[in-house]
Each structure stands twice: as C-alpha cells, then as structure tokens.
Amino acid sequence: MHSLRGFDGMRALACLAVLAHHLAQRLDSHHWLVKGLHAGELGVSLFFVLSGALLAYPFWQAHFSAQTLPRIKEYVKRRAARIIPAYYLVLFVSVLLNLLIAPQDYALPRLLAGLSFIAPYHYISFFPSDINGPLWSIGLEVSCYLLLPLLLMPLWRRKTASLKVAIAWGVALLIVMQFLHYLIVLLFMTDQEGKGWQYGIIGGAKQWLPYWNIASFMGQFLCGVIAAAGIAWYEKQQQLRHYYFDLAFLGAFGLATWMSLNYLVPGAPSQSLGQAYLAPLFSMLCAVALLAAHFSRYCSWLLDNRLFSHIATLSFGIYLWHYLIMEIIRILWVPQYHYMGMEDIAFGLQIGALVVCLSWTIAALSFYLLEKPILNWARGSNKINRSA
Numbered sequence: 001m002h003s004l005r006g007f008d009g010m011r012a013l014a015c016l017a018v019l020a021h022h023l024a025q026r027l028d029s030h031h032w033l034v035k036g037l038h039a040g041e042l043g044v045s046l047f048f049v050l051s052g053a054l055l056a057y058p059f060w061q062a063h064f065s066a067q068t069l070p071r072i073k074e075y076v077k078r079r080a081a082r083i084i085p086a087y088y089l090v091l092f093v094s095v096l097l098n099l100l101i102a103p104q105d106y107a108l109p110r111l112l113a114g115l116s117f118i119a120p121y122h123y124i125s126f127f128p129s130d131i132n133g134p135l136w137s138i139g140l141e142v143s144c145y146l147l148l149p150l151l152l153m154p155l156w157r158r159k160t161a162s163l164k165v166a167i168a169w170g171v172a173l174l175i176v177m178q179f180l181h182y183l184i185v186l187l188f189m190t191d192q193e194g195k196g197w198q199y200g201i202i203g204g205a206k207q208w209l210p211y212w213n214i215a216s217f218m219g220q221f222l223c224g225v226i227a228a229a230g231i232a233w234y235e236k237q238q239q240l241r242h243y244y245f246d247l248a249f250l251g252a253f254g255l256a257t258w259m260s261l262n263y264l265v266p267g268a269p270s271q272s273l274g275q276a277y278l279a280p281l282f283s284m285l286c287a288v289a290l291l292a293a294h295f296s297r298y299c300s301w302l303l304d305n306r307l308f309s310h311i312a313t314l315s316f317g318i319y320l321w322h323y324l325i326m327e328i329i330r331i332l333w334v335p336q337y338h339y340m341g342m343e344d345i346a347f348g349l350q351i352g353a354l355v356v357c358l359s360w361t362i363a364a365l366s367f368y369l370l371e372k373p374i375l376n377w378a379r380g381s382n383k384i385n386r387s388a
Helices: 007-025 032-064 072-101 107-115 133-156 163-187 201-208 214-236 243-263 281-295 299-303 306-332 345-379
Strands: none
Touching: 007 032, 007 281, 007 299, 007 306, 007 345, 032 133, 032 163, 032 214, 032 243, 032 281, 072 107, 072 133, 072 306, 072 345, 107 133, 133 163, 133 214, 133 306, 163 214, 214 281, 243 281, 243 299, 281 299, 306 345
16 A cells, blocks of 8 residues: 555545546436535546646655656556556447447547547547546546656756745646646637537537646646645655644645535536636645645544545546446436436436446456556556555
8 A cells, every 4th residue: 555644535535426426417306415416526636636646756755855766667657557458448348339339420530549548639539438428537647647757857856855846846837737728728619510418428528628628637637746745745854643734634625625516517617717627726625635634643544444445446447437337227228317317316326326336346356357467567566556
C-alpha cells in the first residue's frame, strides 16, 4: 500500500460517487436525495486530483530530498501497465457488443481513437462506444500522465528545492491552464447542427466540447500535483499528525460538498467558471482535503477502512464496467432503464443493486486475473500499489 494516508478512502468515495450518479440518472424522481446523487459526477474531478497527487508524489519526494528522480521509462511502463490492459479489454468488449446489439455510427474511427487515447479531442470520437460513456475520460487522463513530466521536470531537476518555488511553479501552470481553457472555448466552439443530447451520444459530445478539454482537466490534475508537493515537503520537515488537519479536511470536504449541491448543474459547465465539474475551485478544495487527510489524526483512519481500501483496489474496474452493464440491461431486458425512465423507483433500485454486484464481480475478476499480474511484472515485485 502507498504511504499517502486517506487516499484509498477518497478514491473509494470518488468511485461510489460516480456510480451513484449514473444509477440516479435512471430514476424518474425529483426527491432531494436522488437530485443530490447527481452531484456524484464530481467524482470524476476527484479522480483527476488523486491521480495528479499520486503520480507526482514520488518525484516531489526525490526532489526535496536531493535524490535520484524516478526514471521516466519506469513511469511510462507502470502507467501503461495500469491503464492499457483493463481499458483495452472493456473497450473491445463495448465496441463488439455495440456492433452485435446496437450498431453505432463511425464505429471503426471511434475505436481507433479510443485505442490511441485521442478520442476526447473530437466530438465524433469523444465517446468511443455508444454503450459505455465513461470511457471518454481515459484519453484525457493519459494526456495528463504525459504532460506531467514535460511540465514539471524542469523544476524537479533543479538542485535547489523549496516549497515556495514548487507552489509558485504549480500555481503558474494552473493559471496557464485556465487561460488555455478559455482560449480553446473561444477558438473551437462547436456549431449548432446536431448539437445536444437529443441527437444521441455524438450530439451530447458536441454539447460538451470544447468545455471538456485537456486544459481544464490538466488544471484539475495540477491541483493534485500541488497537494503532493505540500505532503512531500512537510513529511521532510517531519510534520506530525494533528487534529487541526482533521478540521481542515472537514472544512474543505464540507465546502466542496456544499458547492456541489448549490452550484453544480449536472452535465453542463458552470456558468461562472465555464468549466466542467466546478473546476478549478472544486478541484482545489479536493487538493486541500487530500493534504489535510494525510496529516490528520482521525479522518485518515476513518477513510482508509478495509471496505474503502477494497473498493479503491477495484475502483478502476468498477468505473470501466458499470455503465456498460447498465446499458446491456437497458437494451436486452428493461427498455425503460434509460435517463429518468424508471417510474417504478423500487424496481430501479433493485436493478441498481444488480449493477453494483455485477460491476464489483467483473472488476474483481479483471483485477486479480488480468491487471494485478501485469502490474506485478511492471513493478518488478509482488506488491501492488492499489491506488496508483
């Protein structure tokens, strides 16, 4: 297990939030609890912040300790081992099932774009499969993996190490990403023809773009990178755990929750910031929560319970498979199991429980039979960093 306390729990919460969001979408209910679950889409942003922190942390440790930086070759190999096997499997299964039970437009170009991780850069390919929407995020996450060493290596290779310089560098990059986001929106706005979810998943992608762009998500990723710098620095200073970090975590987490319930418009960029998932403010609060959780006395202990650690281990697989299972149920069994289609809430909840069980089972099989052996090989040991 990695040494970042509280991270397993936060990854589990992100996974459960996205799962709850997609399940709640199918229910024809305006109950306050169901409406609140729609805010679970912000789990995607938390995933990006977590990834930024986890991947940057070893580099910050080496930088602040004047040690040899992790080798880029090993970094790339481990990222490929973590993402490609599970992602390629579910991508091929999704596209094959699409062809068999619900043929999709532009099947081959979208498959190739998905395989090469460039799908999110055009509205036709944004969703590689009609029946597995969440796959869109993988291409953007891989782009962030590649940008991380390119943007931070000039700093990490400096002989002098300072937290102030690290934060200044990270904040400067974050500001650049905000500028690039607004420039992308200005220059690459999609036209109105066939735009909107009423035209299908490609029309929905046309509505999301250009707001769901690499600059916005790299900004969210960088929030985690900055948090990791703080963790690595204060660890070097032998910062002890203290209850005021618990208060900081509760404050940041509570404020993020309040923002999500009061300002989020699900599936749309925020009116004030013009970005998905209330970025960058929500991702900043997530970064503060991660740093505070690591040095907390009680919150990290509560977060990293055995159940959450298990969910964190399987979170990638659950994320990849759950929506496909939901769509198979809709196509082959319950036609009304679509967006706000389930008037029978009890039956919708029963289907949701089935989706959770099937997703959990398939994710476990994928992890222990496919992902874990490859990860062991890539790391050259029998230990798995579940949250990497």
